[in-house]
Amino acid sequence: MAFEASLAELQEEASCPLCLNYLRDPVTLDCGHNFCDSCIQERWKDLEDVFPCPICLHHSSDKNIKKNTQLCHVIDVIKQLPARISKCKIQEELLCETHNEVADLFCEEDLELLCPQCRVSSDHKDHLLLPIEKAIVSQREKLKNHIKGLKMKIEDAERRCESQVLKSFELKMKMETFKKELEPEFEEIKVFLKKKQVSIIANLHLEEKNVGKKMKRDIIQISKHISTIKNLLSEITMKSLQTDMDLLRNIGDVHERYEMLSTPGISSYELKKESCALPPHYFGLHRMISTFQTELTIDPESAHPCLIVSEDKKSVMFGKNSPTFPEDTTACVTFPSVLSYESFDAGRHFWQVEVRGTGEWSLGLCTRLLLRNRLMSPDQKTCFWTFQESKRIYNTHDSEEEVEASRFGVFIDFELGEFSVYDLNNRTCLYKYADQFTEKLIPYFAIGSSSEPFSITLTKEE
Secondary structure, rough: OHHHHHHHHHHHOOEOOOOOOOOOOEEEEOOOOOOHHHHHHOOOOOOOEEOOOOOOOOOEEOOOOEEEEHHHHHHHHHHHOOOOOOOOOOOOOOOOOOOOEEOOOOOOOOOOOOOOHEEEEEEHHOOOOEEEEHHHHHHHHHOOOOOOOHHHHHHHHHHHHHHHHHHHHHHHHHHHEEEEHHHHHHHHHHOOOHHHHHHHHHHHHHHHHHHHHHHHHHHHHHHHHHHHHHHHHHHHHHHHHHHHHHHHHHHHHHHHHOOOOOOHHHHOOOOOOOOOOOOOHHHHHHHHHHEEEEEOEEEEOOOOEEOOOOOOOOOOEEEEOOOOOOOOOOOOOOEEEEOOOOOOOOOEEEEEEEEEEEEEEEEEEEOOOOOOOOOOOOOOOOOOEEEEEEEOOOOOOHHHHHOOEEEEEEEEOOOEEEEEEEOOOEEEEEEEEOOOOOOOOEEEEEEOOOOOOEEEEEEOOO
C-alpha cells in the first residue's frame, strides 16, 4: 500500500499540469513550476507582454525559458518503474464492516460491502447487489470517468482564470485610453474644467479599483477552485490504484465530494466610459457643426393642411390659397406646424434651417405630437422652447429668384438640458434656453400666413 501511494505521488510529480502526461522536454518557470516546453508555449501563444504561470499566475519576463536537463533524466528513470503493483500480489480479503465477515456482494445504491448476513437485511432488500468482481470493475470505471471529468474541469477553470487575467490588463489599457481621450477637451478650457477633470478621473480610478477588486477576487476563487479540483484528482487517482478492499472502502465519500464540486461564479461588469459634458458655447460654432450635425427630414403626415412639404421632405412652405386657413389675417396669431421624422432622447444634435421670404415663423422642440388639422400657437404646454420671428423681410429684389435666405443653426444638448439657436450668417448666438429634459423631443417648424413666397428648408453644411 505504501509503495502504491509513493509510486502514484512520484508519477504525479513527474507529470505536466497542462497535458497530465509525463513531462516532455521539461522547463522550469521563475516561480518553480514545471511544464512541457510545447505545452507552456502553446498556452502563451497569443500573449505578448505578460506570461503568467498557469498554476500560480506569477509573471515570467519572456518566453525564452531554459530547459531542465536534470529533471528530464529523472523522468526517464521514473518511466522505467512499474506503473502498478504486480497482479500476482495476494489479494486481501474484503470484510463486511458490520459483521466482520467475508463480503461477497456490493450494494450499488448504498456503496457498501455486504456479507451473507447483510443480504437478508431489509435495508438492502430492493437495492441492486453486484458480485465483488463486477462491483470492482464498475467502480473503477466510474473513477475513470471522475478523473476524465476533473481534467476537463481543470482545463475549463484555467481558461476562465486566464481570461480574467487578460481582462484585467485590458481594463487598465482602456482606462489609459479614456484618460488620453479626455485630455484635449481639458486643455481647451483648462481653468474652467480643472475641477471637472479631477472628478471624472477620480471616478475612473474608483471604477477601475472596484472592478479590479472583483476580478482579483474572482481570480483567487478560481485558483482555490483549481487547487481543490487538483487535490481531489490526486486523491481519486491514488484511490483508483488501491487494492480492491481499500478501493471500495469509503468509496461513497469520494463520490459525494466529486458530486458536490461547483464552479465559482465570475462577477460581470460593464465598463462605463465617462465623457466631458460641456456647454455648447465652449466648443466654437464650427466645431459644433462638424461634430454634432444631424440630418433631419420633414414628416408630411404631421403637416397642417395649410403647409406644403416638398418631395424630398426637406422644405415646407405656406399654401396661401388653402381654404382651411382663415381669411382674416389679423386673427392669425397662431401658426400651422409640421414635425420632423427624427426625435431625440439623448446626446447632442445640431441642424440648420434656411428661411426665405416675408412672414411669421418659429422653430422649437415639442414634447408631444401637436394636434393635427388645426391652428396652434407654440407655447410651453406643447414645446420646451420656441424661437419666433415676425415680419422679417429678406426679399430686397423684385425677382423671386433673387430672394435672399437667412440661415439659422439649432443645437440641443439633452443631458445638459440646453437648447440654443445661432445666426449662421454672422456666426452669433441669438438665444439660449435651459431646462431639464425628461421626455423625447421632436424638432418643430411653423409658418404663419403670408402674401409673399415663404419657406423653411433643412440644409446641411459640408
